[in-house]
Amino acid sequence: MKKIKTPALVIKKSICLNNIKTMAEKGRKSNVIFRPHFKTHQSTQVGQWFKDEGIEKIAVSSFSMAQFFADNGWNDIMVAFPFNLREISTLNKLSEKINISILLAGNEPLPLFTKKLKNKVDFYVKIDVGSKRCGYKPESIIEIEKMLDLAEMNDKLKFKGFVAHAGHFYQAKSVSDIEPLYNKIIKKLQTLKNYFSKSYSDIIISWGDTPSCTVLDKFDGVDEIRPGNFVFYDLMQLKAKICNPDDIAAAVAAPVVAKYVNRHEIVVYGGAIHLSKDYIIENKRPVYGMVVFFTKDGWKFPEKPMYVKKISQEHGIIKMKPDEFFSIEVGDLIGIIPVHSCLAATHLKGNFYYI
């Protein structure tokens, strides 16, 4: 890792491959489409590992990511974010070449939008299954029907089904809460699907979020899964007991730039613009990442956890245990498991290091 000069995301291939394989096999066992969300890594290399596993359909969260992966040879891409009307020209450009699908989430001016469509586009209706972020409520059948009728007026738009993301599972108190909650939500989505299947025979339910896709063994009642974070996992997932330390495939490498013996703290080059300001609470205080030590072929977790306790734009402050403090020198690289790997990967894009 001598080549690493500035904060970088170190990605451990063997763990990534294992995470991909596990999820792909689970998908096959449940006979669902596995459409991984690529916003977590945004990497050609990691994308290739998915391709090697036989994956052909992906989800992204912006048109710039869609453009990036289309340029990389992917040709079935869902932009899993409420469609941004201002990017209609990008949509028209992409839909000329690849199968791009979009999300409609509520109150888009449909006739105005469809008039500007140049090519056929698949769309999904976003359903809010409890995270209160966006989408129609599963009970809003009349509202959804009205919207579908408007969409029907233009033969360029093809309704493909319902998309749900249980964002609130990330805040689940316990892993055992997830399965009963999943079953309850799926029942509602099934009711929706059954109702609309009368008019649209081949619609599907697309389901996404790493906590449920990791915890559940089978995906009864859905047709597609779209987890993203599982490819790397992170401190948030570890804390929530969704993954084990050995499942984490990405760590930020941060150069040590100063150390202070009086407070047993080190300062690293690795701050808010690298790790993000996302945090978890440990001992009643926010922490922005957890320390690991790089080894020849990966990293190891110290016996007692140490955390990034404060960050500013470029600085990270780490409180060290005494033994570890004295073994670290200014100029060394320290590893940090990011709280939220999707954000760290976005910030460090272009600065990935594969081992």
Add this chain to the structure above:
Amino acid sequence: MKKIKTPALVIKKSICLNNIKTMAEKGRKSNVIFRPHFKTHQSTQVGQWFKDEGIEKIAVSSFSMAQFFADNGWNDIMVAFPFNLREISTLNKLSEKINISILLAGNEPLPLFTKKLKNKVDFYVKIDVGSKRCGYKPESIIEIEKMLDLAEMNDKLKFKGFVAHAGHFYQAKSVSDIEPLYNKIIKKLQTLKNYFSKSYSDIIISWGDTPSCTVLDKFDGVDEIRPGNFVFYDLMQLKAKICNPDDIAAAVAAPVVAKYVNRHEIVVYGGAIHLSKDYIIENKRPVYGMVVFFTKDGWKFPEKPMYVKKISQEHGIIKMKPDEFFSIEVGDLIGIIPVHSCLAATHLKGNFYYI
């Protein structure tokens, strides 16, 4: 603003120019060097506005920024971040062409470092004046002396003075707390300077942070000021009563992608990777930005404040007042004063829109 398709930073030139002029005049009045910190904007255009005001020296917080501004014709650049030993080759490359100065903040392996220096480099000693981030304590005269003796062994390193950043002023409870605290700190820095002036006759005290540089009328006891955030200000500075609404020069333009009448909320394309996850507390809850409405030549603040109440990677959720909710359509742009403009500008680099 029809050209804006994706989240962008809208920069109001007249306010920027005014902020720059006010600070430059204040500096001239106090007869101090004005070395603005360019990490806030990282923009060629804004840099030019400083140049037009007669500014020749700047500070940045990374070597990549130093490289960027060196390529833009700046030739006196301080990298105001503890020197990262891993970037010695970048330092050597830059110091060939321009006057680059660095910070030493504590426990760098000096002989090892200086051996690799190819050109003369000015350095400052970072002093921790209370933010407990990095630097020597002002009382640590012996430690500093030891370090300077080591640096002396290599004639390529030239000691220029002390650098302080009162990061804790950003958390000052009241504006009136700042001046007495400043005076107390400056006394300590003066003691340091007086002591070391015997051996190093032309050393200076370089002082930076937007709160104190904005609030104080005169900069007694320092030789240089390095504020950065003042060029844009932001919600954090507004909340701390450091600036007025009319001083804020940057707002994030976020496309509205969905709206929900039952909860009077809109969803915008503008999330953690655009605004950052920095927050302030309003009514006991974290908020990630404040709503403004774009006008022909800028933006206006609504009568009652509205905030971004939740963000994820790409989404922002804004709770609207009823009247404003109904006047906003999906496809519109909404303005958001970011909590921390330096982070928003870093995330939106390359997507600036000047008005």
